[in-house]
Amino acid sequence: MPLTPNFTASQFSGTPSVITLTDTSTGSDVTIAKRRIYLLQANGTMLVPAGTTTTFIEWPLANTSISLDVLSQDSALSITVQWLTAGNTVVTSKTISFAFTAYNETFYYGLTESQVANSNLSASTNWYQTKLVLRVEIDSANQSITFASDIYSAQAALNRATYISTNQALFF
Amino acid sequence: MLDPQTTVSIAEISQYLWNDAIPKQNVFFNGSIDPRKAQQLYMERKALQYGIDQQLSGLPGTSNYVYALCGSKLQLAIEILGTGTGGGGVIPGGGGNFSVYEYSSNATLGSFTIYFPEAIGKRCVNAFRQGNNIGTILTAGTPTGNQVVWDKTTGALTVAVAFYDNEFVRVVVQQ
Numbered sequence: 001m002p003l004t005p006n007f008t009a010s011q012f013s014g015t016p017s018v019i020t021l022t023d024t025s026t027g028s029d030v031t032i033a034k035r036r037i038y039l040l041q042a043n044g045t046m047l048v049p050a051g052t053t054t055t056f057i058e059w060p061l062a063n064t065s066i067s068l069d070v071l072s073q074d075s076a077l078s079i080t081v082q083w084l085t086a087g088n089t090v091v092t093s094k095t096i097s098f099a100f101t102a103y104n105e106t107f108y109y110g111l112t113e114s115q116v117a118n119s120n121l122s123a124s125t126n127w128y129q130t131k132l133v134l135r136v137e138i139d140s141a142n143q144s145i146t147f148a149s150d151i152y153s154a155q156a157a158l159n160r161a162t163y164i165s166t167n168q169a170l171f172f
Numbered sequence: 173m174l175d176p177q178t179t180v181s182i183a184e185i186s187q188y189l190w191n192d193a194i195p196k197q198n199v200f201f202n203g204s205i206d207p208r209k210a211q212q213l214y215m216e217r218k219a220l221q222y223g224i225d226q227q228l229s230g231l232p233g234t235s236n237y238v239y240a241l242c243g244s245k246l247q248l249a250i251e252i253l254g255t256g257t258g259g260g261g262v263i264p265g266g267g268g269n270f271s272v273y274e275y276s277s278n279a280t281l282g283s284f285t286i287y288f289p290e291a292i293g294k295r296c297v298n299a300f301r302q303g304n305n306i307g308t309i310l311t312a313g314t315p316t317g318n319q320v321v322w323d324k325t326t327g328a329l330t331v332a333v334a335f336y337d338n339e340f341v342r343v344v345v346q347q
Contacts, residue, residue: 012226102226105222112237115216
């Protein structure tokens with residue numbers, strides 16, 4: 001049965017700089033000898049872990065999952081995984097766009113935690129209006145990806161959200 | 173404490189209920205409800221969902237907070253979540269539908285059974301057939317003479333004497 005390529009990506013609140021890819025492909029192809037990852041950013045450049053000299057990341061076939069410590073803020077990425085022969089001929093590939101939002105979602109959760117501790121915060125107009133803007137930007141990023149795989153619009157929304165969370169003293 | 177995932181479901185329903193209530197209040201009572209209520213529920217429920225997904229600390233407190241935000245729509249939301257339908261009206265003193273319904277149909281020549289799909293699950297109070305009198309209404313077994321058998325699981329009325337062509341048959345049923 002030929003290889004049907006597929007993979008998933010995940011990110012966790014405690015380690016938001018790390019994204020984890022998991023190969024969920026089915027079938028097999030005896031000609032495949034290696035696997036590579038390309039992380040395309042909205043600015044057109046490839047994201048790689050520190051110290052990597054190529055534009056791609058090698059993903060050994062023996063490992064079903066790989067964790068990459070690459071993010072410094074929430075990012076929208078178009079991720080391409082290639083399955084190649086020993087001679088670097090691409091046998092098959094799969095590209096999926098993702099919005100990685102753990103930095104801002106965790107900050108957003110923290111705002112709700114603050115309200116739990118001090119419910120008077122929600123009476124503040126600024127508090128809620130800014131929190132709502134933050135929610136809208138995170139949702140916008142997710143929808144840009146879900147509806148259009150548009151990493152440019154998603155990144156723009158995430159940048160606006162990041163501005164709020166990294167300048168919280170100005171807003172909350 | 174409720175399971176946080178259940179709180180998320182209740183909050184989603186409450187959000188809809190508030191969203192539905194706010195414009196009505198604005199029309200009839202000039203806006204006595206906090207107009208941010210539905211928005212608030214959406215915002216805090218999204219935080220709770222993220223907390224559940226990531227198994228974050230403080231989940232019980234957040235869950236209770238969202239639960240409390242549901243406010244006066246809470247009871248109805250719980251009822252809708254439990255039954256999958258609207259809460260609807262309640263009949264004082266009893267509940268349930270005890271109304272009597274009448275259904276009729278025309279039988280096929282030579283058949284012994286006629287079906288009333290609308291009457292499935294109901295108790296047959298009385299039956300009538302144009303060509304013969306009807307005696308005892310059984311709920312099992314094989315009818316003889318003017319007896320009939322009512323099977324409420326299929327809504328079937330079976331007679332001992334075959335129907336004539338296009339014979340009019342009527343059943344009266346109750347819940």
